[in-house]
Structure formats: structure tokens, C-alpha cells
Amino acid sequence: MADEFMKGLVLSMVGAFGWFVFAGWYRTPEYYAIQQLTVEAPEPSNIYQTVGIFASDAFLWLMILGPVTYWILIPIFREIRRNMVEETSS
Numbered sequence: 001m002a003d004e005f006m007k008g009l010v011l012s013m014v015g016a017f018g019w020f021v022f023a024g025w026y027r028t029p030e031y032y033a034i035q036q037l038t039v040e041a042p043e044p045s046n047i048y049q050t051v052g053i054f055a056s057d058a059f060l061w062l063m064i065l066g067p068v069t070y071w072i073l074i075p076i077f078r079e080i081r082r083n084m085v086e087e088t089s090s
Contacts, residue, residue: 007066
């Protein structure tokens, strides 16, 4: 269980760092704006902005789905499999 916790934590941290960097570049209109990092992304004018906005969204989902996978889904599936094996062996 400790390795799954660390995998989820690392995915959360990597996703958060990447999202903060790319969202800071592309979703912060100005430094003193009240809403930062969650503002709608501007319309990309070149391929680099398109990749940056896509990377921001990808890192956001990595930050959310990585820990959910390792902390919730994998332990649930292991418990279900363990229960199924116990039922068939008894």
C-alpha cells in the first residue's frame, strides 16, 4: 500500500507543478487579477500556445486522476479480486 500511496502522491505533485506552470503562463491575464489560473484560456495563435494550453489541461487531469487511480480504484479492484478468489476457493 505504501508504494501505491507514493505513486499517487508523485502523480499529484507532478500534475500540480505542471498545471501551475502552464496555467500561470496561459491562464493568468495579469498579476493583480482576482481570478488567476482558472480563467478561460485565450484562443491560441500558434502551435506553441496550442501545445501549452493542451499541456495545462493534461497536467490538471493527471493531478486529479493519478491519485484517484492509485488511492481508490486499484485498492477497490484488488479487494474485489481477493473476495472473488476467496468465494471460489471455499
